Amino acid sequence: MRKVERLVNLIALLLDTRRPLTLDQVAELVPGYDASGESLRRMFERDKEELRGLGVPVERAPIDAWGTEEGYFIDPEAYGMPELDLAPDERAALALAARAWSGATRDPAAVAGLAKLDLDPGAGPDALRANLDGASPLLASLLEAVSSRKRITFAYRPPGRAAAERRLEPYALVHRRGAWYVVGHDADRDAQRSFRVSRIESEVRKLRPTSRAPDFQVPDGFDPGKLLPAAGEPEGAPMALVRAPRPAARLAELRGAEPTGPPRPDGRVTLRLPVGDRDGMLAWAMGNGVEIIEPAELRTEARQRLLALQAVVGS
């Protein structure tokens, strides 16, 4: 008798019963409980816990007025997903959200979740799609840890370095520019740190898995939205002066770059714009044929990078 069959039979029995059934009654009726005493109890507890994880609430109540023995049942009202009564456009919108969360991962749980609400995975507004990759197994563990405030440990590989074991009090999860970050208090460095989830190379394990109590408090005033730079350039940043080919200049102007005058005879446009992220600015300039005029330090850096490249590829 396979476990899935045993569990299906168990759910059917506990949903159908009009009075709580004792463990012995359950074991007698449901095929597959080939155990007795403590090992039977452990087997049943594991099944019960598994069902709870799937959203199936197994409840416990005295089987008679004297309360000498307890039995188990499933309340059909607590079991069944209520009808949401969604209009077609609401159904499509919710399907879009569900699809965004389940993302590209073909997670059976996510597919089942869609089916519970009868949200057609192919539906949703044809015109818009988003992908949050929320159903990835790592993220599920992290959500669980953030929600129940449990300390965690995992192997983390910073860019270009070797992976190392980290311990973290996870305060929050942040999604920016297509990537998830877990943010919290790094116990080893005694400082707030953020970790890109895609660089976590192990499972996420709780440091105190057996305790249900929270391991830490999130500090007052903590705001996950403020931890990572939002899209766009920070205000009050140092300014740069550049000469850009016209197409690249048009795009830069959309993002706040100011032309200092009409295009030059060679067709390039002189622009003033915030430096923002230094490396980002250099990469943008080098990749788009943009000459940096000021600040002098960035100009020197760009020139040196180009010279270093020429030293390698120039003949």
Next chain:
Amino acid sequence: MSPGRSPDASAAGRLQRLLALVPWVLDHPGATVDEVCERFEMTRETLVADLELLYVTGVPPYGPGDLMEAWVDGDKVHIGFADWFARAPRLTWREAAGLYLAGRALSALPEVAEQGALARALAKLEAVLPADQLDRVHELAGKVSVDLEGDPAETTHRTELARAAAGGRRVVIEYYSGSRGELTRRKVDPWVVFSASGHWYLSGWCHKAVGERLFRIDRVVSVRPTEEPFERPAGFDPAALGDPPGVELFAGGLQCELDLRHEAEWVADYFPILSSQRRPDGRLRVRLATNQLSWVVRLVLRLAPAAEPVSPPELRAAVAEAGRNALANYAPSPA
């Protein structure tokens, strides 16, 4: 109980599918094998195995009518005597949280907010969640920050393009091609706007290129709506989108090799490379396929000098030339 990774995760996944599948089939009498397979993203063999499993289950001790009926009848899926599974189980808190968090993030997009449907749907969802679950989801929402917006210029263009896509109207866009450094004006049938790997894209039919094209919305310089209607091609499947960024760039037959220093190794994570190999000098040699040499040239310049073009020779030559041109601007005494 540790989350997620129980040793028998496949059994849990299968049970979860079964508990959702039975009520769905009961709700859709006459559903075909293909429909059920598509709905639950499963193969015909898996479905048949699931039905065979259900066929031997029911309410013990299995009196008359207590065993489920489940089989394939022609091309239709039949399930009967399954009253106790007439409804799917409630959402787990994690499913509810995922829907709610994604819903909130999407609601922040102007083109979604102006429809109002998602906000109404989320309110209905909140109304049926049990109180303890709702509390947990709300608390979690304060600890999860999702920003899908992009910068203000990108948001404006994305909103206009999404509107045109929803309304089935052509647009004229000005688009900056990064690899060629050109600005072009194109009439486009906007099929779908989608996000992938941190960027928003427009997929559609480009009348200038006379072909299907993918546009990164942060490189759109202007959007002009038109009144011309368009039709999406028959069989167009927006769900098939969402692959790595710039898929069209990597479909080509030209293979390039780059040696990356550690500060440039993110390239191997970010782009669909064909292979990578650690060199004796510690650098990572990656191979990628492209249909646009100019795109790789630009990448090498962006990374300069952390990426060395190894092959083919024309890549090395093109990088050398682009580098010389750029360097000319940096002559010791600027004009």
